[in-house]
Amino acid sequence: MPESGSEGDSGAALAPETQRRLVRERYGAIATSDDGEDCCSSAACCDPAAAPGGEGTRERGELLGYSTDDLDSVEAGANLGLGCGNPKALASLAPGESVLDLGSGAGFDCFLAAQEVGEAGRVVGVDMTPEMVEQARANAAANESENVEFRLGEIEHLPVADGTVDVVISNCVVNLSPDEAQVFREAFRALRAGGRLAISDVVLTAPVPDDVRADPDSVAACVAGASTIGRLEELLADAGFEDVEVTPKDDSDRFVREWDDDRDPSAFLVSAAITARKPHAERGEGA
Template sequence: MTDTTTPADGTDDDQRRIVRERYAGIAGDSGGCCGPESDGDDGSCCDSVATDATRDVDATARQLGYDDDALDAVDGDANLGLGCGNPGAIAALDPGETVLDLGSGAGFDCFLAADAVGPDGRVVGVDMTPEMVEKARANARANDASDVEFRLGEIEHLPVADASVDVVISNCVVNLSPDKPQVFREAFRALRPGGRLAIADVVQTAPFPPEVTRDPDSLSACVAGAATVDALETALAAAGFEAIDIAPKDDSDAFIREWADEYDPSDYLVSATIEARKPA
């Protein structure tokens, strides 16, 4: 099965530009990409529920696996309705741990992680979109989250020190990268020995038709960049990870099928939890 990660005739820089521009637009939408002020045509992962402009971001988050306690725990507009799962639910965070969020967006998962690791822990979010980093920092002030820091950078070149974090999380972002093996190498580098990776993302279950792989909106909507389970397992193992476990979520077709109007993305994708560990 082909692992298609870049639209036909596109370059890695083109892919990053497409994604950065799309999410810069989402960051500038005061209603959130799935909020009441959204027109539902952002081309983002949240298009799964944004076709109805009145759809609420909290309802979106519940569909992805967040409960009411999580939604009530974060102030401001950190919840943009993005993602394809709840990485915190699989990370099993402990008090005092240091957490790194790849593609942290407006900071929602970071603030939830900060609650889990407590005052002795620390959370670092990395995002390549300046507008998102600015929004996340404003949300950190709104949540009085002094133990959460947001840094501008690409997930293929993380602005963090070697062996400095205990857990790497991410929510439907790795699929957007044109170089997933490099993302996993960087995550491995940043983790302390014995540290773990716990992310939610989409995986490819069937080859995409050419019209999908060539479509920039399908790329930035977390569709065309998805890799197969085999490709992800190979990349994780090559990076040095062990205890690799990729578990597709069969019920994710309920929201994935709404990510496009012209075709059914659930024919080609499924949401999955992706876990791995750096050897101690």
């Protein structure tokens, strides 16, 4: 029997290290692909029009909830047409805040966040794929984003000090982890007291077919690793978060159905806005 992830994960059928390797290989290929033709098996990112800066990428960005200003404000190369929402729209960022992006990819959401927090703010992106981090750093130079930094690391073991972040964002990445519970514990650790979590991700609306859950391509493509709304609420509460809200995006079937050429993932998967807050310091603790 295939080894499963640790207690509290999404129940993926692949061993954790196998799952991480598949995800790293997939997104490494996307980062180094010039035309999108070999990045993956799904039409969602392999249509040549979906190459960085391509018309398909822009249209997909609009479907995910990015405004025209968002799409125009970042230099080509950062928007790879990935994700399942717009975490910046959930985060209500303010000037001077510090932001941490889990699974930052080529940096698109980081650069949008940097515009919101301004020169007095700071944005750190963490990604486990070396090719993505390299591309993101090049994109930071192209965008002249001096308040953005990219670090190589796993979101289950964040290279970030305790209590140093005001906001944690992420875009369709937590479901790729073999241990979602650990991801949320790490996010909680990195947040300051009163800090908030604002992520876009996918949630289950029906059981994942067994052949999908065991399919390596589906696991690495945001299709097989999602949790139910109730499970996410439980994981976030167990990590210590309060004010937890998981809100499905009713029209996400418009892009979710494109993620698999052989089946329709929107039959059991939907994009959702996930928000939560770390409690303020208890009495006797520092502010």
